[in-house]
Amino acid sequence: MAEAAGVSRQTVSNVLNAPAVVRPDTRGRVEKAIADLGYRPHASARRLRTRKSSTIGVRLDPVQNGISGAVLDRFLHAVTEQADRRGYRILLYTAASPADEIAQFGRLLDGADVDGFVLTSTSFDDPRTEWLIAAGAEFVTFGRPWGLDDVDDPRHRWVDVDGRHGIASATRSLLDDGARRIAFVGWPAESGAGNDRRRGWREAMAAGSGLSPKALDALDLHLEDSVSVAAAAVHGLLEGGGLDAVVCASDTLALGASTVVGPGVRVVGYDDTPVAAALGFSSVQQPLEEVASAALQLLLDGESGGEAGGAAGGAADRHRLLRPRTVWR
Amino acid sequence: MAEAAGVSRQTVSNVLNAPAVVRPDTRGRVEKAIADLGYRPHASARRLRTRKSSTIGVRLDPVQNGISGAVLDRFLHAVTEQADRRGYRILLYTAASPADEIAQFGRLLDGADVDGFVLTSTSFDDPRTEWLIAAGAEFVTFGRPWGLDDVDDPRHRWVDVDGRHGIASATRSLLDDGARRIAFVGWPAESGAGNDRRRGWREAMAAGSGLSPKALDALDLHLEDSVSVAAAAVHGLLEGGGLDAVVCASDTLALGASTVVGPGVRVVGYDDTPVAAALGFSSVQQPLEEVASAALQLLLDGESGGEAGGAAGGAADRHRLLRPRTVWR
Numbered sequence A, B: 001m002a003e004a005a006g007v008s009r010q011t012v013s014n015v016l017n018a019p020a021v022v023r024p025d026t027r028g029r030v031e032k033a034i035a036d037l038g039y040r041p042h043a044s045a046r047r048l049r050t051r052k053s054s055t056i057g058v059r060l061d062p063v064q065n066g067i068s069g070a071v072l073d074r075f076l077h078a079v080t081e082q083a084d085r086r087g088y089r090i091l092l093y094t095a096a097s098p099a100d101e102i103a104q105f106g107r108l109l110d111g112a113d114v115d116g117f118v119l120t121s122t123s124f125d126d127p128r129t130e131w132l133i134a135a136g137a138e139f140v141t142f143g144r145p146w147g148l149d150d151v152d153d154p155r156h157r158w159v160d161v162d163g164r165h166g167i168a169s170a171t172r173s174l175l176d177d178g179a180r181r182i183a184f185v186g187w188p189a190e191s192g193a194g195n196d197r198r199r200g201w202r203e204a205m206a207a208g209s210g211l212s213p214k215a216l217d218a219l220d221l222h223l224e225d226s227v228s229v230a231a232a233a234v235h236g237l238l239e240g241g242g243l244d245a246v247v248c249a250s251d252t253l254a255l256g257a258s259t260v261v262g263p264g265v266r267v268v269g270y271d272d273t274p275v276a277a278a279l280g281f282s283s284v285q286q287p288l289e290e291v292a293s294a295a296l297q298l299l300l301d302g303e304s305g306g307e308a309g310g311a312a313g314g315a316a317d318r319h320r321l322l323r324p325r326t327v328w329r
Helices: A009-017 A024-037 A043-050 A070-085 A098-110 A127-135 A163-176 A192-208 A213-218 A227-240 A251-258 A274-279 A288-305 B009-017 B024-037 B043-050 B070-085 B098-110 B127-135 B163-176 B192-208 B213-218 B227-240 B251-258 B274-279 B288-301
Strands: A055-059 A089-093 A116-119 A139-142 A157-161 A182-186 A220-222 A245-248 A266-270 A282-285 A319-322 A325-327 B055-059 B089-093 B116-119 B139-142 B157-161 B182-186 B220-222 B245-248 B266-270 B282-285 B319-322 B325-327
Touching (some): A055 A098, A070 A089, A070 B070, A089 A098, A089 B070, A098 A127, A116 A127, A127 A139, A157 A288, A163 A192, A163 A266, A163 A282, A163 A325, A182 A192, A192 A220, A251 A274, A274 B227, B055 B070, B055 B098, B070 B089, B070 B288, B089 B098, B098 B127, B116 B288, B139 B288, B163 B192, B163 B245, B163 B266, B182 B227, B192 B220, B245 B251, B251 B266
Parallel strands (some): A055 A089, A139 A157, A157 A319, A245 A266, B055 B089, B055 B116, B139 B157, B245 B266
Antiparallel strands (some): A282 A325, B282 B325
8 A cells, every 4th residue: 555655654544544644645645545456444453543433322212102202213313314424333222221321331431332422311310421421431412411500511511402492482473373271281390301391381371371370370281191191181171261272292292182172272292293294283393403413513523613602611512402493284 | 361360361362252162160260350350352352353343234214204114213222122132233324325325335344344234124126135145245134025036035034024914814803893895005006015915905805805806996095105195095985985994004094094984993004103002093013023033033143043943044044924913902
């Protein structure tokens, strides 16, 4: 190879591993020789040399039974495609529990199988992110830390979607169209994401519905994520005092609501699943392509790569809260 | 390491790479030394030594808009979990076309990134499998080759689900319950899997419905996989001569049918998606865990690993056609 290009072995190595340090004309000659000889560095040899795997670890989440479960699969698609364009591959692993996932982190890092991780499904006091921070590992999460004290932690890079803004915006649109009695069908209070979406509805309703706090409480449902449970609860509200519209924390709940409301009552779900499109109800759509792009940028480009303004090392370089949009039908 | 265990370096290497050749007591001593020293072989060094990556390449299929698209994601989950138990990892790649996927095969094999492939979504005269056979690469497909001359090709290992049997069995159950006018809502004739499912309905109806071939033709719909198209077409049949039941090639079509039939008309879909469970229609369920298990067995255990009987090298060692079951609701 070096002979064919008339350069030293070190120069060939530089072209492969640090092309910026090689003069363009020399680089062109070496690249032509590489192409002519059909040379490809063996992946494992390259990894040993560079100590980089060009591989990102992603957990494949357990299959969800709800119809919104596919959202994380769609995120995985976006991450895989965008990583591919950057020359990175995705290595999948599974884990039955946070402790099991931490054991996987250890194995993957010890074996130099991955350069870093993209995590999903963050929770209050997530032991996984604590472990990764302590281990000095590279990671980014889709989902903000839900604790009060860690959302601004500079060691935890995250991307999330502003569900509160999305639900508030959808609720305001319904109010603008004349709806007043707008119910919120959400999850129990343990869910960080669920509470955030509920807050969006509550704020928009408090500002624009003219209803009393007590009337709003009566329109605020805390349910498990089930079609039949949502259908029964919304049916109860229709019998009680009637409804103008229903805003839901998920398309599963919206599907339940859509089976009992009349044609004049609009239903808005969350996640814009194929079911929402098929049955024709509106839904708040997460910008998953943008989430994937921001996650890879935070993980791979580090603090210097942020095009978001502000001083070097600002929060915008480490955290991104993206806005969803409602698909009206 | 060798010193700590009081054995030769070759023995340590054997314990790591070919434990069966080491005496159990010696193996125990080396394994204890490995544990005491916290030793882990570097993945890349291991790969160079063994020429094996312990990694399987799987294409992440483009996101499907239909509600059955999640089936391939569920298959990916099953493959990832079962591969993990065997010490194999899944490397994801994406491809925009068969030609693009073939280029990915080349890159992954040249770099020794994967030991083999699990392919999905096979088609008539699939250029991908032809390329892999010519390259001498290890692969297995979920989906049989749909050509007339290649289904028994010993160089093409495959696992598939017998959709014809699944649809025939569901249709016979409906006939046993007294239904006679049972429509089939399927795809256009270009689909190998779709034609196979249609054949199951046709055979069961010819044997048990008492309807003429002409009457069966009128109950046999060829539609695109769309909720609204299916709803309109089934509505037409209801207006025409009435229906006792509807059997569909997908849950998307079944969802459309379920929105227009009355409570006395049973609807059976295919793939048992969360939507079928949520809306309460029956559906034929593919045994995806079994498919994943059989695929890994054919790929990793080779011809010697088949527990299916028959002479060595028999078709059962290379092809598995599994039976689905109907989930009745």
